[in-house]
Structures are given as structure tokens and as C-alpha cells.
Amino acid sequence: xxxxxxxxxxxxxxxxxxxxxxxxxxxxxxxxxxxxxxxxxxxxxxxxxxxxxxxxxxxxxxxxxxxxxxxxxxxxxxxxxxxxxxxxxxxxxxxxxxxxxxxxxxxxxxxxxxxxxxxxxxxxxxxxxxxxxxxxxxxxxxxxxxxxxxxxxxxxxxxxxxxxxxxxxxxxxxxxxxxxxxxxxxxxxxxxxxxxxxxxxxxxxxxxxxxxxxxxxxxxxxxx
Ligand code: BJW
Numbered sequence: 283x284x285x286x287x288x289x290x291x292x293x294x295x296x297x298x299x300x301x302x303x304x305x306x307x308x309x310x311x312x313x314x315x316x317x318x319x320x321x322x323x324x325x326x327x328x329x330x331x332x333x334x335x336x337x338x339x340x341x342x343x344x345x346x347x348x349x350x351x352x353x354x355x356x357x358x359x360x361x362x363x364x365x366x367x368x369x370x371x372x373x374x375x376x377x378x379x380x381x382x383x384x385x386x387x388x389x390x391x392x393x394x395x396x397x398x399x400x401x402x403x404x405x406x407x408x409x410x411x412x413x414x415x416x417x418x419x420x421x422x423x424x425x426x427x428x429x430x431x432x433x434x435x436x437x438x439x440x441x442x443x444x445x446x447x448x449x450x451x452x453x454x455x456x457x458x459x460x461x462x463x464x465x466x467x468x469x470x471x472x473x474x475x476x477x478x479x480x481x482x483x484x485x486x487x488x489x490x491x492x493x494x495x496x497x498x499x500x501x502x503x504x505x506x
Pocket of ligand 1: 293295301303304314369430431454456
């Protein structure tokens with residue numbers, strides 16, 4: 283049984299990581315669409331670094347929850363037959379024990395140097411223009427995928443979706459493409475689809491089955 287699981291901010295919500303579009307969905311009065319674009323970074327790099335520095339610092343104080351741990355147990359059982367594609371830039375899947383994880387929107391704990399194009403582990407603040415560990419240039423940005431940029435690993439993801447026996451979407455609003463379109467791609471290949479989300483997502487109607495409730499309850503129940 284080959285399973286592709288897509289996760290979004292909702293799977294980390296019970297760990298205390300805020301989602302993007304629940305409650306007022308704002309960070310310091312800004313919508314994610316206003317701080318997660320290349321244009322925002324050019325216009326106000328200090329603000330954009332503050333947004334990511336705050337989230338990077340907060341990550342040190344959170345831990346994986348039962349939903350992350352259930353997916354790690356599923357990988358122990360299925361090995362290469364489970365692929366977790368996450369839109370999340372946190373490292374909670376890895377800290378729970380998952381190893382086959384694709385971060386399609388990048389990783390908070392990595393820096394990307396715009397001078398030498400190198401990518402480096404990064405766990406401190408990036409504001410204040412620190413030097414690139416590779417070339418020394420003060421040209422680091424978070425290694426994350428902003429609106430208008432192309433998500434990572436798309437070829438591998440689409441290939442895995444086409445060959446899957448099941449596609450499961452967990453904790454995502456279905457508001458952001460291309461991830462929001464994976465359910466349609468899976469359905470086109472005849473792959474059964476399941477949504478596990480707190481409430482119906484924008485794409486609920488596309489799923490063959492949908493269960494609504496907290497991921498910390500629904501995911502372990504589905505895995506066991
Ligand atoms: C729980 C829970 C609990 C709560 N248990 N559930 C018009 C039409 C179509 C597309 C476009 C368009 N105009 C522009 C576009 C493209 C654009 C886009 O989609 N825009 C939309 C706004 C319409 N997309 C892009 O630009 C992407 N690139 C692209 O398309 O390139 C072209 C291309 C693609 C493919 C091949 C070739 C070319 C890039 C998108 C990058 C998104 N980046 C962000 C920021 C990343 C870094 C960061 O984290 O800061 O990614 S935006 C933000 O949204 C972040 C998230 O990963 C992403 C998705 O959010 P998510 O995870 O769904 O969170 P929420 O908050 O929305 O939802 C949480 C859900 O959990 C809710 O449903 C809750 O109910 C639920 N929940 N608690 C279970 N306890």
C-alpha cells in the first residue's frame with residue numbers, strides 16, 4: 283500500500299504553532315500574503331526577517347504532537363511506501379521520527395545565500411545581515427517558498443501521487459496551490475483520497491472521504 287500524505291499548518295496547531303488562516307490569521311497585523319512574497323522581502327527585508335526570526339525562535343519551544351508521532355509510526359510499518367509531503371517549514375515531522383519527508387515550501391532551519399546560492403543549516407536570527415557560512419556575503423534569506431516562487435520537489439511529488447494507492451490530506455485549508463490541487467491530481471489517477479481536518483477545507487468536495495476533528499485525535503485513529 284503506497285500512501286502519500288500531505289500535511290499543512292493544522293497538524294502542528296496542537297503543538298502550539300499558529301496556523302495561517304485560523305482565528306484572525308494575522309502576524310503583528312500582517313497577512314501571510316503580505317510578508318511571504320519576494321516583493322515584500324525587497325520592500326522591507328527587516329520586517330520579513332522579523333517574521334521568520336520570531337517563528338524560528340518559537341520552534342525551539344514546541345514539540346511534536348500525537349499526529350506527528352502517528353505518522354512516524356506509520357513510516358516504521360510502511361518504510362518507502364509512505365511519503366510525507368509537508369507544506370510546513372517546521373521540523374516537527376523529523377523530530378517525531380519521520381525520515382521520508384519532502385518540505386515543498388522549504389525549511390525554517392535553513393538559510394539560502396543569494397550571493398553563492400548555497401544552502402546552510404541555520405538556527406539563529408537572520409535579521410542584521412549575518413555572513414553566509416559558505417562565502418561570507420551578508421546575503422542570506424530564509425530557505426522557504428514564497429508566493430510566486432516554485433515549490434520544491436514538484437516532480438517527485440507528482441510522480442508519487444500518480445503511483446499512490448491512497449492520498450491523505452491533513453490539516454490544510456486548501457487555499458494555496460499547487461498543494462490544494464493534489465487531491466484533483468490523485469483523483470484523476472483513480473487514487474482514493476481522504477481528508478483529515480478540523481473543519482471542511484476549500485477542497486473537501488474533491489475527497490472521496492472526509493473526517494473532521496483535531497489532527498491529534500484523527501491521525502492516530504486513522505493510523506492504528
Ligand atoms: C486543524 C487543526 C487541528 C487547524 N487539527 N486541522 C489564483 C488561483 C490559483 C493559484 C494562484 C492564484 N493566484 C496565485 C496563485 C498561486 C499561489 C496561490 O496559491 N495563491 C493563493 C492565495 C490563491 N501559489 C504560489 O504562488 C505557489 N507557487 C506556485 O504556484 O508556483 C507556480 C508553479 C507551481 C508548480 C509547478 C510549477 C509552477 C507558492 C506558494 C507558497 C506558499 N508559501 C507559504 C509561506 C511559506 C513559508 C512560511 O511558512 O512562511 O506557505 S503561504 C502559507 O500557506 C504557507 C503554508 O504552507 C500555506 C498553506 O497553508 P496551510 O498549511 O493550509 O495553513 P492554513 O492556516 O491555511 O490552514 C490550516 C488548516 O488546518 C485549516 O483548514 C484549519 O481548519 C486546520 N486546522 N487546527 C486539524 N488541530
